[in-house]
Amino acid sequence: MSNQYQDESVKIFSLNGNLPLAEKIASAFGKKLGKSLVKTFADGEISINIEESVRGINTYIIQATNEPVNNAYMELLIMIDAMKRASAKTVNVVLPYYAYSRQDRTAKPHEPISAKLIANMLVEAGATRVLTLDLHTVQVQGFFDIPVDNLFTMPLFAHYYKEKGMEGDDYVVVSPKNSGVQRTRSLAEYLNTTLAIVDQDEALEEGYVIGNVVGKKCIMVDDMLNTGQTFATAARLLMEAGAKEVYACASHALLSPPAKKTLEEAAIVDICVTDSCFTEDERHPSNMTYITCSALMGEAMKRIHENTPMSPLFHLEPKSYM
Known part of the structure; x- marks a missing residue:
């Protein structure tokens, strides 16, 4: 890989939600995807194994929560827990699409605020940061008690x-x-x-x-x-x-x-x-x-890791990440 990112303190992993996009995001960042195995038992139960050390590593988990939505979220929650138990330094969740974001308020009596419930579950599982793309409403960022970066398309x-x-x-x-x-x-x-x-x-x-x-x-x-x-x-x-x-x-x-x-x-x-x-x-x-949104998200991940400003990504210029 010609643009190989040399910092060994960061690793990128993907789940099954959108593997083609995850590969492009990792390439834009300058890393290959880390090794992990996702298995499903006959009754639908999900099992995950991280097949390389993440101890002391800043990890990024890419998971688009498109159809099947609920399976995608369970994969993600289990992976976050696995990272935490494997002593990852940080667990950064990359959500190109945040499912349930439409359910951000009680529009009718007795309705849930499911977007808040998802945020609670991600934080409780052990996520330390979330990077997402074009939330249905930007106020969903406020449902999290951890940093959230919402990129715009x-x-x-x-x-x-x-x-x-x-x-x-x-x-x-x-x-x-x-x-x-x-x-x-x-x-x-x-x-x-x-x-x-x-x-x-x-x-x-x-x-x-x-x-x-x-x-x-x-x-x-x-x-x-x-x-x-x-x-x-x-x-x-x-x-x-x-x-x-x-x-x-x-x-x-x-x-x-x-x-x-x-x-x-x-x-x-x-x-x-x-x-x-x-x-x-x-x-x-x-x-x-x-x-593709891969170059934009890959650049955002790099800026998060290097603690550099995200603000240039919210404007038309520069075009180098497109």
Whole structure:
């Protein structure tokens, strides 16, 4: 490995949530993945063995908690406990996707705050720090009693669209629902565009557009792309409101069925997503483009280990980590 990181006081491990991404993150950092074994007994019980010494080592565990979500979290909790019992100096948890982050408040009576429960379990298991990507709401950081670094995907998407010349007066950045305005405003500032909002009733698949999109090329922004229905409905409403073309980007492509069919039939030219979540190729819509978040996360891990500022990673410049 040409960019081998020489510091032997750090080791990186991966679980099964998104192994291809973990390998790319480790490569961006300059390390090979450490050796560990994850076994599952016939009844579903998970067993983990760390196959090299981590005594006194700063360890990083990469685990995307995409489908199957609950298995992914159990793997992670058991691995954290194994690291702690093996006398690792620090146990840094790297979560490209933080599942349960949508459940961050009691929207209705008698509901749990599951995002807080997950935070409690990670801390109690022995995690000393968390690095994650585009939390559903930044307030989830406050659920932890350990340091949390939440990276943003908007600089990555801005870089993608700027390279294609998709900026300026011909474009408008759109929030496909009224809860994602801050994310939309961030990308609009990067691309020097106006912004619009689709206020939609997802149950009825109806709504209306707030803002001028007539003759414009629209870029919709969201954090999670699950079934694709939010994007599909918003794209139809934008075209009905006079938009010229519709594009979309999302941080986490969960792609729960029937996302492939819904998105391929939607009036969307291109959907740009990161590789934070792993899904099989057959679930990927033909109009989807993947960009990697590995260099960004690898650089963040290096900055955490070296105690250098994280702030440069929250802006479009520099581009060396993209």
